[in-house]
């Protein structure tokens with residue numbers, strides 16, 4: 001397996017988000033066994049009769065990022081290029097820290113990738129137990145295909161995006177060249193124009209194993225992160241979202 005990314009961790013200052021970095025990308029946890037997985041190759045645009053600098057690019061339409069050798073203008077290579085808007089982490093009311101825009105962001109622009117260590121189910125289960133023991137209340141992992149992305153201990157600023165019932169970003173799964181079969185990268189895309197200073201939020205989806213109380217404050221707030229329950233929400237560690 002080629003080296004997926006260079007892990008950049010700065011010495012953690014006092015603030016918890018200090019060790020999470022813009023330029024961090026997903027990486028396959030070296031201590032885990034991925035030997036049974038096949039590496040996928042993406043078809044070259046030219047061979048299929050189109051170009052990825054063209055709006056007709058079929059890879060783009062299928063949420064497949066084009067190969068390095070494909071594009072003249074890097075139009076469909078936002079993950080490879082680690083395209084990231086100017087964003088920052090700040091306290092966000094009573095939801096802990098949140099992610100904020102430091103510039104205006106256009107609708108459909110890539111805000112950032114959701115980076116962290118990529119791990120198989122067994123390793124994820126071990127980590128969930130560890131986080132529960134440590135009484136973590138915030139959860140960060142995403143199940144994506146057969147694998148998990150876990151930025152709990154190392155990742156980029158995307159891990160601070162809070163849930164909203166009326167979010168301004170959407171989480172998308174993208175296939176990239178030379179990655180394992182069954183693995184997709186998660187990317188946050190602007191759902192509408194976003195202004196400098198706005199909090200960046202995403203809907204966590206219904207596929208959560210435990211529900212948490214939602215404090216997004218939107219008019220359409222369901223009151224829940226995850227599945228709606230009859231009994232009062234417990235703010236315990238949930239473990240995972242699925243996409």
Ligand SMILES: C[S@@+](CC[C@H](N)C(=O)[O-])C[C@H]1O[C@@H](n2cnc3c(N)ncnc32)[C@H](O)[C@@H]1O
Pocket residue numbers: 094095096097098137138139140159160161162163164212213214215216225
């Ligand atoms: C991916 S983390 C988001 C960053 C987190 N706020 C932090 O300070 O690290 C998800 C956790 O943030 C909290 N959270 C996110 N959105 C929330 C919301 N709308 N209402 C209440 N808590 C929220 C929950 O504890 C959730 O498990």
